[in-house]
Amino acid sequence: MLSQYGFIAVFAVIAIGLPVIGLSVSWLLRPKKPNPAKNATYECGMETIGDTWVQFKAQYYLYALIFVVFDVEAVFIFPWAVAYHQLGLYALVEMILFVAILVGGLLYAWRKGALEWQ
Amino acid sequence: MDYVRDFFTNLAHSWTIWLSTWLPPWATNLINYVIIGLVLVMMPVIATLTLTWMERKVVGRIQNRIGPNRVGPWGVFQALADAVKMLIKEDIIPSGADKPVFNLAPILIFFAAALLWAVIPFGPKQVAADLNVAVLYVIAVGSITTISVLMAGFSSDNKYALVGAFRSVAQLLSYEIPMVLSIAAVTLLVGSMRMGTIVEAQTIPFALVLPATFIVYMLSAIAETGRSPFDLLEAESEIVAGFFIEYSGLKFGWFYIAEYGNTLAIAAIAATLFLGGWRGPWVSEVPVLGPLYFALKTVAIVFVIMWIRGTWPRFRIDQMLGLAWKVLVPASLVNLLWLAVVLKLPVPMLLQWVLALGGNLAVLVGALTLLGRSAKRDSARQVLTVRSQPSESA
Numbered sequence A: 001m002l003s004q005y006g007f008i009a010v011f012a013v014i015a016i017g018l019p020v021i022g023l024s025v026s027w028l029l030r031p032k033k034p035n036p037a038k039n040a041t042y043e044c045g046m047e048t049i050g051d052t053w054v055q056f057k058a059q060y061y062l063y064a065l066i067f068v069v070f071d072v073e074a075v076f077i078f079p080w081a082v083a084y085h086q087l088g089l090y091a092l093v094e095m096i097l098f099v100a101i102l103v104g105g106l107l108y109a110w111r112k113g114a115l116e117w118q
Numbered sequence B: 001m002d003y004v005r006d007f008f009t010n011l012a013h014s015w016t017i018w019l020s021t022w023l024p025p026w027a028t029n030l031i032n033y034v035i036i037g038l039v040l041v042m043m044p045v046i047a048t049l050t051l052t053w054m055e056r057k058v059v060g061r062i063q064n065r066i067g068p069n070r071v072g073p074w075g076v077f078q079a080l081a082d083a084v085k086m087l088i089k090e091d092i093i094p095s096g097a098d099k100p101v102f103n104l105a106p107i108l109i110f111f112a113a114a115l116l117w118a119v120i121p122f123g124p125k126q127v128a129a130d131l132n133v134a135v136l137y138v139i140a141v142g143s144i145t146t147i148s149v150l151m152a153g154f155s156s157d158n159k160y161a162l163v164g165a166f167r168s169v170a171q172l173l174s175y176e177i178p179m180v181l182s183i184a185a186v187t188l189l190v191g192s193m194r195m196g197t198i199v200e201a202q203t204i205p206f207a208l209v210l211p212a213t214f215i216v217y218m219l220s221a222i223a224e225t226g227r228s229p230f231d232l233l234e235a236e237s238e239i240v241a242g243f244f245i246e247y248s249g250l251k252f253g254w255f256y257i258a259e260y261g262n263t264l265a266i267a268a269i270a271a272t273l274f275l276g277g278w279r280g281p282w283v284s285e286v287p288v289l290g291p292l293y294f295a296l297k298t299v300a301i302v303f304v305i306m307w308i309r310g311t312w313p314r315f316r317i318d319q320m321l322g323l324a325w326k327v328l329v330p331a332s333l334v335n336l337l338w339l340a341v342v343l344k345l346p347v348p349m350l351l352q353w354v355l356a357l358g359g360n361l362a363v364l365v366g367a368l369t370l371l372g373r374s375a376k377r378d379s380a381r382q383v384l385t386v387r388s389q390p391s392e393s394a
Helices: A002-029 A059-086 A089-111 B007-020 B025-041 B043-062 B078-087 B099-119 B134-142 B144-155 B159-190 B195-201 B211-224 B249-274 B289-311 B317-343 B349-388
Strands: none
Touching (some): A002 B025, A002 B099, A002 B249, A059 A089, A059 B134, A059 B159, A059 B317, A089 B317, B007 B025, B025 B043, B025 B099, B043 B078, B043 B099, B043 B249, B043 B289, B078 B249, B099 B134, B099 B144, B099 B249, B134 B159, B134 B195, B134 B249, B144 B159, B144 B249, B159 B195, B159 B211, B195 B249, B211 B249, B211 B289, B249 B289, B317 B349
């Protein structure tokens, strides 16, 4: 088991190394002639107006909230799924109750219009 | 002949024996790890070199063109020419960019794309790291992509990039849930998260036992890689290229490589989880066929993904998020619970699988009927609003 994570550690170093080496080689080969017009923000030829960090739609935030709930659910579902064959009938009942509560939350968000893109 | 029959395992075995005659065990292991790592890390790069050519040819044929045919026979070296171009192009960093984050994002996204390959089984016992939490590892590594996309979009100091980053985070988060739930259904059926065990359990490919789960997985996996028709995060005609708009040269190249690497990786994972991975006729006698079957299944799925790209128009963001939360999440939850109920029934395993298949088909038909109805309602509403508006041209 440990040796498998050892491989992943070695592999992670290689996976970081390849793009770094690639970018270094490219740094040696490529031309470097920056000028202010070239480095300006690209906006289809227009000069960009104002700050980039504009106020953004709050809708994204609602999706993120629902996501957190369901992602935590997934964390509980995986150990349950692995051990399911050894567990008794109560595992099924418990998971149905657990999912029912979550689906209740999803239905609430749905009825409240959190899933509608306005 | 016996040596060739299980060529890869025997080759690895004799190589390890040869190394260990003059090296301590830890050094043998380390050298093997580095070699396997170097091979696997090239997978996204190989995927880009081959899949870009394949995609141009396939999409070209779908659009009644012939695709690239100038560089080399049938244009096969087109991708290599592009690679050389990317390597020697000037690197432009916008003056307002947050440089460390801007430079780190392409490295991180490639890192995530490469790391997926560590747990994919290419053949019987031919897996780099046979983790007992392989499925969870795939999900965890896959979500690093989300972070690097947000890093790229946020550090570019460009409004298109920012819009692209927000869209892609909403999309990647939303589609992660149905993907996780459909993978959980496979885990539930097998009772293990180890890729090798999942492949060995597939006496019948799970795509035939859990067709709805397979479709949910494919849809959300396509969305996770940000490919058409879920390519809102790059949407050329709306936000030009989305989060990597300001990248050029090889930094853009790493995003490109990561995208194709991810495409091949999710196709490989789909082949492993749902199509029986390296299983096929005569694999137990001639194990060297395993990787071949696996490659064929993976390429078949990649072809379907390209076919979808050539056929469907892009979704709007409200349609896309609606599809994730209102259709795929409930459908995969129902699938999962029905499978759990079926597995507790005191009947033989084959009957359980048949019942699971029945439930899956019911979910599939139900979801498609509901989708069709809501689409009809939407188009009726649109016709009404168009008619009720006074005509301005008159």
